[in-house]
Amino acid sequence: MTASNPKVIAVCQGELSVSGDPNVVLSCILGSCIAACLWDPTARVGGMNHILLPGRRNDASGHNKFGVFAMEALINELMHIGGRKTNLVAKIFGGANTFENGLGIGEANAAFVRDFLEAESIPIKAESIGGRQARRVRFFPESGHAKQLLTAEAVPIEETKPPKTPPRDRRPAVPPGGSGEVELF
Amino acid sequence: MTLKVLAIDDSRTMRDLLQVSLSESGFDITLAEDGIDGLDKLDAANPDVVITDINMPRLDGFGVIEAVRAKDAYRATPILVLTTESSPAMKARARDAGATGWIVKPFDDVALASAIRRVSA
Numbered sequence: 001m002t003a004s005n006p007k008v009i010a011v012c013q014g015e016l017s018v019s020g021d022p023n024v025v026l027s028c029i030l031g032s033c034i035a036a037c038l039w040d041p042t043a044r045v046g047g048m049n050h051i052l053l054p055g056r057r058n059d060a061s062g063h064n065k066f067g068v069f070a071m072e073a074l075i076n077e078l079m080h081i082g083g084r085k086t087n088l089v090a091k092i093f094g095g096a097n098t099f100e101n102g103l104g105i106g107e108a109n110a111a112f113v114r115d116f117l118e119a120e121s122i123p124i125k126a127e128s129i130g131g132r133q134a135r136r137v138r139f140f141p142e143s144g145h146a147k148q149l150l151t152a153e154a155v156p157i158e159e160t161k162p163p164k165t166p167p168r169d170r171r172p173a174v175p176p177g178g179s180g181e182v183e184l185f
Numbered sequence: 186m187t188l189k190v191l192a193i194d195d196s197r198t199m200r201d202l203l204q205v206s207l208s209e210s211g212f213d214i215t216l217a218e219d220g221i222d223g224l225d226k227l228d229a230a231n232p233d234v235v236i237t238d239i240n241m242p243r244l245d246g247f248g249v250i251e252a253v254r255a256k257d258a259y260r261a262t263p264i265l266v267l268t269t270e271s272s273p274a275m276k277a278r279a280r281d282a283g284a285t286g287w288i289v290k291p292f293d294d295v296a297l298a299s300a301i302r303r304v305s306a
Binding site: 066068069071072073075076079084085086116119120181182183184185 | 195196197198199201202240242268269270271276279280284285286287288289290291296297299300303304
């Protein structure tokens, strides 16, 4: 059970957070973005990421590198606190088409995360994807429970809560300045 | 001469990315899905460079580095770690085990190819 005053950690675009603390709630607001909530029911640890765009603009290979690395970073962080990749189950949220002109970003995001989880043999236990409404998602990383609140109307742009929590509770999925860094010993 | 690369990563998605990236850069690539699989394929691949992830089931990247270095034939084979990890402690552990370099994902195709060619020169 979650205590009466849970510690809410806002996971903003490009960030991720993991925990095994029953008093922690991971929260994000999603429009066309995707959040993957992964949970290890044995270790009772979970985490959430928040992916704005899985692909890189002008990426000639056509692969969704940034989304791939955001997913791998989340899995690695869960392994650091006792999770096992083979135990993981997923709940996915977001991918709304919130732009009036229908750019298809939400659909592309949803397709990316489904493809990734299938390739990595991580089952999707629940999902709320697509539509035209933004969502507020709350994920309880110790129990694996998730709640979402749909906004009443479509929103024109991606909304993100300003960070309310200290940086040590969450980190960029891709390390700032560290991406692609080559260090020879 | 075409350089032979053994790339070890437990993520199928990541192996697909590496297959495309390294093939397009002109390398002869062998893929392995974890450390044990990588060691099993080592002699057949006879790589000029080994690339390994760190967090993997059965045998992690540190175990791969130590096992490769323990074989006489591969004492001098360059080993590049390719990972989302970037902590100094993990880098130091890899370096002490005998790794040649550390590359933080997301990798850049050109930078990865350049690093492979540099360490194998």
